[in-house]
Amino acid sequence: MMASSVSMALIEPNAYLEGGHFHHTLIELSRAATAEGRKALVVALDGVTSDTRTALQDTAGVLDHPSQTDVRGRIAWAGAVGLRHLSRLGVLAVSGRRLPLPIRRLPHQLTLLSRCLVEVASLRAAVRHAPIPPVPVILTASEALHAMAGWLSGVDYLRIVHEVYTTEDAPVRLLGRLARLSRRRVLAIGTTPAVEADLISRFPGLSTTAHPFTVLQVEDRPDDREREAARASFGIAADETVAAVVGGWWGHKDPGTIRDALAATSMRLHLIVAGSPLDATILNSLACLPNVHLHVVHRVLTAAEVRTVYAASDVTIVSRRPGIAKESGLVMDAARFGIPLIVSDHDIDLTARLAGCAWAQIFRASESDDLARTLPDIGRMLRPPHAAAGLLGMRTAPAQLADLRRLYEHRLTERGARP
Structure with missing residues (x-):
């Protein structure tokens, strides 16, 4: 794929999982980009299911590894993998034991940190892959450390948050405050008004909006x-x-x-x-x-x-x-x-x-x-x-792409950056 043809960088950390509605959206957005004459770049550092990879082969380039020339991205990815292993060990260590709540919650906090570093590595891989920067969108973003991902990656981006189900403990909140100046790099998109309201209450100062995630295919209905x-x-x-x-x-x-x-x-x-x-x-x-x-x-x-x-x-x-x-x-x-x-x-x-x-x-x-x-x-x-x-607020894939580009350009204009 020619790098100059990239119009969107669609980052999907969950693309390796079987099932889930994110596969449908990922595939349809990629097809819509192709219909516009420009391929999308799909970034899935944990891999892509075989069915989704097959569906994407004619419509998107798939990047499933960190950039080999980007030291910061490779360090972030190595840190994410290490924290993921620690989290799994922590779950086993605290399972079934009567331990203080902060200790029982520690594996979940490590997971939040790991997911943040996956996002950092993914964002850096996306922008390093194309000399003409695409619009980076994390389709299934973590519910925490929104500004931290922007700070460590140095990338302006959109993040789609589907729910907020893990509360940040004090150390993770502290990291979030350290990166608060990088909130201007990020627009968090809640998939419902309730999710956006949750983001606003938990992360004051974070720019947010509400927008449905699922896209519509005109020919979806069975006859x-x-x-x-x-x-x-x-x-x-x-x-x-x-x-x-x-x-x-x-x-x-x-x-x-x-x-x-x-x-x-x-x-x-x-x-x-x-x-x-x-x-x-x-x-x-x-x-x-x-x-x-x-x-x-x-x-x-x-x-x-x-x-x-x-x-x-x-x-x-x-x-x-x-x-x-x-x-x-x-x-x-x-x-x-x-x-x-x-x-x-x-x-x-x-x-x-x-x-x-x-x-x-x-x-x-x-x-x-x-x-x-x-x-x-x-x-x-x-x-x-x-x-x-x-x-229900559903849009066709072309309309969804247009919305994402508009939101991205508006965010850059708001903070005085060049679209």
Whole structure:
């Protein structure tokens, strides 16, 4: 790839992980850059999954190692790897022991430092790779040490923060204060207003904005033929009711409420549970319900498999614990794939956006009786219109690229740097 063709440096520290919505966004942004006549540079120092690498081969250069000529970047990468090992050893050392809270939290603080150094090495690799500097964007940024990454790298950049889930302890906060003058190098983009508000409260003086992460493909929606094939693959008849529960059951998810709601209703349906990790106890409870025909795909799904699950379904159910307000890729999937949505009211902003939508039913988070009352409405729910994506703030990849460039140039202009 010619260095002068680089228009965006898309830094994705999580590109080595199977699954996750960041793969979709990374691929679509790269394709959009190519459509403009300029390739993107993808920086993924921990590597890229084989599926994503294949998808990127015609649209982006992939940089999966620090710059060999950049001593500072190589030192940052070596430090990141070392801190990562120390963090893992620390987790093993404190696991199951009754130790003071600061000691139990130490591995998480080391992880924050490691992730910061990964960002430093990635930013420096991105700008060293191209003599004409690209727009550097960290697509999945750490929730801490925002200014430190800018200070140590010497790079102006955008960072997209999906949630703030690890609190900085005093030593990490001190490092953040040492680098506070470099806050002008950074614009932190929260994926929801709630994430931005969290950043503002925890990091006074940090420049922030809110902008959705997931991008929209115009051709995303399965057609009738694809829906028939998807149902046939699960052995489900065309006239049967199908609900999907997609994604791993992490701490912020609430699959127990879905189980209890299905147990409280006599409505017969097929339930497709797909993703990893899943809770075996909850799966066994669902399998024992006489009104539920359970289909389980217990693994990290490829993009094609996710599409098949949605194509086979009449509705998707998203259940989260109260107060969880980071962007839901599963809610975005409903708009992307044209699937009716039943969702908990865990996020005030999301609930307000969906209020009155014929394609979305909202139930009170963690209240199974309220969810049970919505299930009989599945057959009457309409598919979301194409305008639903705009309602959720989703943009096409070209529009997203334009937004990122605009935000970057505005940030440079604000601090008197040259765009």
